[in-house]
Amino acid sequence: MRYLNFKENNLPANLEVRGCVYSTRFLNESAKPVGFCSMEVCEGRHLDISICLSAEELSGNGVFQNGEGNNNFLVVGNSFACNQADLIYTAFKQHIRQFSVFCYYGCEVMTWTPDVKCWRRVNYTAMVQELRPDVVFVMSRSLIAKSPFDTMKPIEEDKIFQDHMWRMSAFEKIVKKVYLLQALPSCIDSCSTEAQKFMNTGRPLRDIQEELIKRDDFFARQRIQEVGKRCRACEIIDYLPVLVNGNGHYLGYNPRTNLLYLDDHNHFTRFFVISGFLMAMILGKVEQLNVKSFCIFYYRRAKRILPLYYLAIGGILIALLSILPLTFRSSNIDSAREAIIFISNVKKADPNLEYKKMLENAGDLFTHTWSLCVELQWYFLVPLLCVIQRSTIKWEKTFFAAVACCSLVYYFTTDDMTSFYSVFSRIWQFCSGIIAHLLHTTNRFETTEAAQRREKKSLLDTGIFREEEKKPSWENILPHVSSFVFLLSVVGPFVPVKIPEDALRTCVTGFSAILIIVGEKHQNILLSNQAIVYIGDISYALYLFHWPVYVMTKFFAPQASFALVLGVLVSILLAVATHHCFEKFYLRWPPFAILILTSALSASCALLALQPHNVYDGNFRVEPVDYKKINPNDAAWNMSECGQCEDIAALK
CATH class of the missing domain: 3.40.50.1110 (SGNH hydrolase)
Structure with missing residues (x-):
């Protein structure tokens, strides 16, 4: 060489x-x-x-x-x-x-x-x-x-x-x-x-x-x-x-x-x-699934998610311990501990823990973390699914479609709490995105030459090289399909007609997959304009901060008409500040610095979450009560020996 x-x-x-x-x-x-x-x-x-x-x-x-x-x-x-x-x-x-x-x-x-x-x-x-x-x-x-x-x-x-x-x-x-x-x-x-x-x-x-x-x-x-x-x-x-x-x-x-x-x-x-x-x-780059690729996969996910996540959890805990009244501690300390170890979606069969009920009560600062916990649990499953697929069958789309069907059956047959919170009942939604991606990307089992030809065709197929060819009629309607699907997904939840939640969730998931597939041929201006792109940049930070701000707004100003608008503005400002002053900087750091940062933030969250549920916990000794030693005459409710009995009788 x-x-x-x-x-x-x-x-x-x-x-x-x-x-x-x-x-x-x-x-x-x-x-x-x-x-x-x-x-x-x-x-x-x-x-x-x-x-x-x-x-x-x-x-x-x-x-x-x-x-x-x-x-x-x-x-x-x-x-x-x-x-x-x-x-x-x-x-x-x-x-x-x-x-x-x-x-x-x-x-x-x-x-x-x-x-x-x-x-x-x-x-x-x-x-x-x-x-x-x-x-x-x-x-x-x-x-x-x-x-x-x-x-x-x-x-x-x-x-x-x-x-x-x-x-x-x-x-x-x-x-x-x-x-x-x-x-x-x-x-x-x-x-x-x-x-x-x-x-x-x-x-x-x-x-x-x-x-x-x-x-x-x-x-x-x-x-x-x-x-x-x-x-x-x-x-x-x-x-x-x-x-x-x-x-x-x-x-x-x-x-x-x-x-x-x-x-x-x-x-x-x-x-x-x-x-x-x-x-x-x-x-035609082909990735091999081995320990090294798994480590890279998990490092990239952790780098993107964990530092900002633990920063938000720490900020919420500080607000809980310093701003909110003591009554918030009893439930939120336990919720914080669950969020720190990513099990917020693991719920007992309790009607009070249903998602709708928790939204109505607006008392748990960590209610929103359930969805991120589902996503993180999915990250532990998807490499295993990929290994199984590659070792058993070459038909990627067929394999993930079968997995999605199994998950969808579980989603519709299990109880409401499990179907909403369980990662296994949500796999079908993740698989929809995988299938949409596979529909317009190179099959991993193709040879390098086949991958090169196919990807090259994808790069060249922009319309500028095909003036002599008539554009397929179905491609002409893609812009309209994309706009219609996007608007339907946004407007659907707000229509006055009652739509079953399961049907709405299934349709929105399918529409999202369609947008991904159509996006290969046509980029929807509703999704690709600069305003939406910027919202996408700050969306993770906005997701982490919006719910705690809403809970505090509802508590401190339950009747003020402007309070919710102010809460939205505060959430956006927090997201923008965090994105520009923290997220954009740490994402450029080397792995060792990311490890130190994540460890420090998670340890800080753990220390804050170890605070007692009640400030009075530990101030009084917990001993068994000997009821035989109690003198009824000393009881406050016994007024017979009270020097004020005559006054009380006079009042009667």
Whole structure:
């Protein structure tokens, strides 16, 4: 691997777009291997304006032949665009009529780059206006875009983000689709050379661990992610998830093969690109279920849920012990203990513990935690179900449909308390989401090539490559179906007609699955607009805080008409503050820090929950009563010896 890594550290070879005809267009000078190159395909021949090269002349390079599509593609960016152009052509060549590439060292497309990095200025909007491509791939290696910004201020105030949005808006007015590359962490200066020096000591590259990579991608990824949320006809391409190791860390090399991904200039090596390794990993990655994958699964769930959950539980307990009257302690201390160990949904057969009754009483601050406890218990079941499915049957959808049916039968045949709170009576709802996901994703048992073909078709099937084909009639009604299903799910619970709860719950679950399936073809504006997306971002925090705020509002201001509105506002403010000041920060922490944080918060909750049910508990000795020693004459109710008897008699 040392020799292979050495040979692949070749800047001209890693940049040159083989089979593409270079010209001086847009630069007025030849700058090969960067600059502008173009290729047109017609009747088996590749054309660049007046130059036509036969497929046989190009076949020696093994690329850029047999393109017979009807769309013009443009790949644009800094030198990384030329580095990735072969990959893009290979993936989309059956849809390409004309393929053009423009790249130049150090010049970012989405934001202004200082002269010290970008030596030649090009008007990218004018270039797109002149070439009129159908599809644009913006493949820039983020440089200036990695500059930090104040995360406490709205991102709209960031100048670099404004540049990104301005450029994207300009492109979207001209082209049908824009693909924007997400930022990657940078490799250190002379990355490949330093790796060679390390391996020359006789040690494998994996021993260098993370020393080749600079963790400088956070701010650029935030900007690009926000662009993806706001753009109309763009899609973000993210290499990072398929390049990380088992611990979720990007190393810049494959620790199993010791093959370096990058050259000295942070370009992907030609071997890595042309082998199709990257595209195969993106389109056909197959996960194996083993102890390591289970650990990753549970770590990600715990990281997302537990810190904020225990923070909310701790805050509720502090409010219980310091603000609310003593009468709240007797029931809420026990409920807090159940919530801490995730058994809030385990209820005795008591009519007072029915969910409706608890909502009406509004006295238990932890009533709402039952649903999260069901979800967490499901997380312990789903890996087991996946193992059983993979070891017994290859038909994923059939297996989970059968599990859902069994759960649904249990839901309808058991008593009301069990059907509402038990995780086993709720499995059918979780399985509905799994089946909806499986209906439009690659089967895990497919080969890599089959997965690649199928996922590639999914990526390409956006309508922009099918102008010659008539769109299926059923696809034309998807926007209406999506809107109707969403509105029906929202309005259904509020209709004046009495709808059986079981029927309503079943329908809403089915409608949710339909929205997931339809979402592959059509994104509903009612669900994808920025307001709804932001509500989704704060929804977990809002879920944790809304019920305790409601209970306290009902207690302190039961008659005030404005109190509930004020409670809603307080809940939203708490959710927003927690999301921005706590949740967004801790999610970026490493695993060890997450472990310490979760342990500290859970321990604090446990200490608070160990408080007595009554402040007077323990102040009096508990001893057996000897009734023989009681003197009835000393009793307060015996007034015969009372000196006030005459006065009482006079009153009579």
